[in-house]
Amino acid sequence: MNVKNIMMTLALVAAIGAKAQKEVVAPQNVYARQTMSLNGDWHYFVDQQEQGYYDYRMNPTNWGYFVNAKPKKPSDLVEYDFDACPTMQVPGDWNTQDEQLFVYEGTIWMKKDFEIGDGLRTTDNGRFLLYFGAVNYEAIVYVNGKKAGRHVGGFTPFCYDVTDFVHEGKNFVIVKIDNKRHKDNVPTLIFDWWNYGGITRDVLLVSVPETYVEDYSLRLDALPQSADGKNSVIDFSLKLNRPVAGEAVTVTFPELKIRRTFSTDENGCLHEQLSTKKSKLELWSPDNPKLYKVLLEREGETIEDEIGFRIIETRGKQLLLNGKPIFLRGVCSHEETAYTSRRCNSAADADTLLSWARSLGCNFIRLAHYPHNEHAVREAERQGFLLWSEIPVYWTISWQNEETYANAERQLTDMIRRDHNRAAIIIWSLANETPHSDARDKFLGRLAQTARSLDNTRLISMAMEVTGASNYVNRLQDNMNKYVDVVSFNQYIGWYRDVNDAPKMKWEIPYEKPVIISEFGGGAKAGLHGDKGQRWTEEFQENLYRENLAMLDKIDGLAGTCPWVLKDFRSPRRPLPGIQDGFNRKGLFSDQGKRKKALYVLREWYEKKR
Numbered sequence: 001m002n003v004k005n006i007m008m009t010l011a012l013v014a015a016i017g018a019k020a021q022k023e024v025v026a027p028q029n030v031y032a033r034q035t036m037s038l039n040g041d042w043h044y045f046v047d048q049q050e051q052g053y054y055d056y057r058m059n060p061t062n063w064g065y066f067v068n069a070k071p072k073k074p075s076d077l078v079e080y081d082f083d084a085c086p087t088m089q090v091p092g093d094w095n096t097q098d099e100q101l102f103v104y105e106g107t108i109w110m111k112k113d114f115e116i117g118d119g120l121r122t123t124d125n126g127r128f129l130l131y132f133g134a135v136n137y138e139a140i141v142y143v144n145g146k147k148a149g150r151h152v153g154g155f156t157p158f159c160y161d162v163t164d165f166v167h168e169g170k171n172f173v174i175v176k177i178d179n180k181r182h183k184d185n186v187p188t189l190i191f192d193w194w195n196y197g198g199i200t201r202d203v204l205l206v207s208v209p210e211t212y213v214e215d216y217s218l219r220l221d222a223l224p225q226s227a228d229g230k231n232s233v234i235d236f237s238l239k240l241n242r243p244v245a246g247e248a249v250t251v252t253f254p255e256l257k258i259r260r261t262f263s264t265d266e267n268g269c270l271h272e273q274l275s276t277k278k279s280k281l282e283l284w285s286p287d288n289p290k291l292y293k294v295l296l297e298r299e300g301e302t303i304e305d306e307i308g309f310r311i312i313e314t315r316g317k318q319l320l321l322n323g324k325p326i327f328l329r330g331v332c333s334h335e336e337t338a339y340t341s342r343r344c345n346s347a348a349d350a351d352t353l354l355s356w357a358r359s360l361g362c363n364f365i366r367l368a369h370y371p372h373n374e375h376a377v378r379e380a381e382r383q384g385f386l387l388w389s390e391i392p393v394y395w396t397i398s399w400q401n402e403e404t405y406a407n408a409e410r411q412l413t414d415m416i417r418r419d420h421n422r423a424a425i426i427i428w429s430l431a432n433e434t435p436h437s438d439a440r441d442k443f444l445g446r447l448a449q450t451a452r453s454l455d456n457t458r459l460i461s462m463a464m465e466v467t468g469a470s471n472y473v474n475r476l477q478d479n480m481n482k483y484v485d486v487v488s489f490n491q492y493i494g495w496y497r498d499v500n501d502a503p504k505m506k507w508e509i510p511y512e513k514p515v516i517i518s519e520f521g522g523g524a525k526a527g528l529h530g531d532k533g534q535r536w537t538e539e540f541q542e543n544l545y546r547e548n549l550a551m552l553d554k555i556d557g558l559a560g561t562c563p564w565v566l567k568d569f570r571s572p573r574r575p576l577p578g579i580q581d582g583f584n585r586k587g588l589f590s591d592q593g594k595r596k597k598a599l600y601v602l603r604e605w606y607e608k609k610r
């Protein structure tokens with residue numbers, strides 16, 4: 001299936017979900033569009049009983065808080081007032097901005113006023129799109145009292161065409177946010193991270209022409225024939241938001257002296273190949289994270305982007321980047337800030353974590369267990385980190401529930417849609433530690449096929465679990481092996497199993513594919529010292545790493561490791577007073593940036609893997 005069909009499929013899948021209300025496919029590279037940021041102070045108030053949405057018979061009401069009613073005369077009864085409520089920052093989670101909301105799971109209403117001046121409208125008959133980077137978990141969005149739509153899933157973007165709802169001058173947007181956990185959600189009821197609620201990523205009002213570029217793809221078609229990268233072939237596809245034929249689009253790579261103009265077909269799409277001819281194409285890699293500026297121009301629209309070109313593939317048990325074997329010196333990381341432990345939402349937030357990963361000697365990061373924000377992905381790409389991006393199909397979700405499947409598939413589609421131009425991302429991960437069953441296999445098998453049909457240029461994997469360990473033989477038997485390009489599994493010898501077993505361990509991994517240890521590790525309270533047999537001490541964790549790394553070195557086909565985890569992170573599942581205090585302490589760094597002894601063991605091992 002070529003890229004043009006992939007983008008058609010992407011748009012189709014997204015459009016099916018988007019039929020409701022005003023939802024539209026979130027435009028590719030939204031930050032390069034004409035936008036007005038709606039970030040900043042938003043008024044908010046808690047609505048535990050969702051009185052602002054349901055009447056006292058628990059039927060949805062037309063007079064909910066989304067109307068933003070104001071008393072018109074002294075006798076009028078209006079029992080809420082957004083403008084008299086406190087504000088909090090968007091993007092941001094509510095848990096770390098208001099102490100009373102630290103553990104709150106439920107509904108909160110948020111409102112933002114915004115002005116549409118004539119500056120923003122690009123063309124007379126332009127469209128206004130309202131873009132959310134992410135809202136955890138369920139968002140119901142209203143503009144000037146009218147419902148734009150409902151979105152579920154806390155880690156992927158969504159967008160509404162609100163042209164018919166907005167007007168010059170004063171407007172307001174109201175969002176009902178609910179982060180209550182439910183069995184049939186994705187993730188389900190239990191997960192080992194903090195359930196940060198709120199409008200956790202950017203909100204943008206995007207002004208686009210009536211016909212605009214919805215999506216485009218730029219990637220290397222194949223490894224350059226010549227070592228200097230001349231005559232390399234770039235695969236270029238583009239899709240407009242409407243099936244308009246004959247639209248001229250000019251693509252320019254100034255540094256590669258490429259400037260070509262093409263026109264769209266009857267579907268509003270184009271699919272072309274660009275040759276770099278005499279220009280040498282530098283391939284993107286961790287040692288040389290080369291990005292090329294590109295311009296897409298058409299009437300009423302100019303989109304600028306930075307694109308890296310690389311090829312990722314497997315050959316037997318080898319992982320090859322740009323045709324050369326590579327070892328993934330990785331670490332797992334949650335999307336939680338250093339020092340302040342809140343949801344990350346900027347390149348600066350990412351930069352601190354990336355600098356910690358770099359100090360470990362890493363060239364790879366597993367973004368756990370959900371798609372991280374676009375700023376972090378682009379910053380990692382600029383800094384030369386290879387990435388694993390995952391959807392939160394975590395532990396035991398409702399495998400037989402079709403709505404749960406549609407939700408997971410939508411999150412997968414939106415993850416790939418947003419980041420399919422990012423060279424840094426080499427692996428799409430479908431799941432983490434999921435229990436074996438036919439229903440699970442069917443569910444994940446369908447997701448794998450969707451991922452493959454959406455993007456056949458990257459590797460597919462998931463974090464599996466070792467099955468059946470007797471006599472020190474660990475077997476990996478998983479029906480999902482046939483769908484993945486890389487077999488990855490989590491193992492916790494030394495923490496959930498005895499560290500002294502490590503030297504005796506044998507591994508049976510009957511698949512001719514590269515192996516990634518997607519998690520291993522153990523906890524330590526930074527600054528707590530003692531005997532290596534005493535749990536929670538830095539010496540215990542240090543010894544665990546030493547034993548694990550020696551053990552992992554014996555695994556045939558080992559192509560990468562990403563220990564759990566870069567830094568201590570908040571989790572409601574970690575109450576141990578004086579040690580955990582609401583933090584998972586398996587970090588190599590404490591949440592305050594303290595380096596634990598195990599860090600040096602890993603760094604030394606990664607030095608040898610360069």
Ligand code: GCU
Nearest residue numbers: 192432433490519564584586
């Ligand atoms: C699991 C899981 C992580 C969790 C970790 C742990 O493997 O994937 O999300 O935090 O183990 O127990 O610390």
